[in-house]
Amino acid sequence: VWYQRAYIAKSETSQIYGRRGIAATLTVLLLDGSWRREVAQEFYAREDEDQTGLDFPHDFEFDYGGSVASRSVTVDGLVPADLKLTIFGPASSPRITVTQGDFINVYSADVEVPGGSRLIIDGSSFPKTIKLVGMYGETEDRFADGMRGEGAGSGSYCFEQLRPGTSSVSWDGSFGFTMTHYLEEGEPPWSS
Template identity: 35%
Template sequence: MMHTLTYTSNRAGTVIDLADPEGIMCGQILELRTRTWEFELGYRSLHATRPAKTVKVTGLVYGIPALEKAEELFDADMYAYLNDAAKPGVITVDGWSQTCLVVGHEPDYTSPLLVRGDFTVALLDGVWHKPVRQSFSRSTARYNRGKGYPYDYRYDYAPTRNVSSIDNQSALPSRMRLTIYGPVSTPSIIIGGNKVIADVSVPSGGYLIIDGTGSPRTAVMVAANGDITNVFDKTHRDQASNEYAFATLPPGLQQVSWDESFGFDVEYWLEQTGLPWT
């Protein structure tokens, strides 16, 4: 059962509620739940992809102004995408999203107060994704004072590192976005069997974003004053040595380790070909 359905314009920042009983109410979304791979059979083999596709969503519109406002936004987003290289919109159903453009509306019933018809939506990602975020904090005890004892010893005994992990509930590998907070020089993080390394110095108040969720993949450093620097070429991208900054997160429980001198967030995307039923 669907609870929320929205369209977000990346161009205008406007969000249209498509499950609004007093505006646009889209109740039939069966085609959004369709799980389809395009495939070609070979000799005892199969090649498959998940390309962009169009689906129809049936909607009841209570009030013509709501429909006119939505169609103006859909047209403006389409024009900007085709002519200005603008980002497409995003359709979100109960937290699951993908980029899209609304390419048509076919009414089959009209009255002074009500319009019923099908919206044609071009789904551009081929998959639905739902972000999950997990934060890992800097160990202040480990890097501030060590561990105190009532007697003098030749060494400071640092607190034991916490055992950290990510439990990826997806059945598929998940794309990741890492946000690493400064100050830190040459941050290194091991997730599962892969090491993420960037040869940069992240200043205090700044942060580094290593984003493997989009296309193309990006790595940028944001200073405390908001200045942005492209540092893609500073990331390690050696897949053969398991030092790939844009590696996906495998399913299941993955151990996470770092020197705990800095904090970071991991956002990973659960992915499904069709919308889940629950």
């Protein structure tokens, strides 16, 4: 479904049908300058694997971890798409990595997401927001806890737009999340 915010500037009634209704001509002003459509994709927690990794009797310079979950997301069109991530708890400082060619971006926030709660990192809204929504709908502003690196294009910007084409998505598999990106068109696709 394509949509756009609008303002009804004028209404002229031409016919009244008793209490049943009216015929009217509306003058509508479009506010966004572009039409948008949401595309949502679910990524599920992988409970069938051991998430603890390997534990050796001596230390290495790096940790050997378990396998990571991996899938892909495709952005149709020619322009980057705004992204909203909804991460479902329990999750501890969730990290999601999106890779396309040489470009890698890590979406993360230093937040404990309890079971039954969700963390929403919304780069599609103005202003951008990070909210922790509790089990009973209570909302907590966690904007300060989002990882921003050095801004867009830095590789660790939690509000980075998705690039057009297919990107691989990976995370540790310990939590589920929804990726919602927004396609934009200058005119409705059905008008041509």
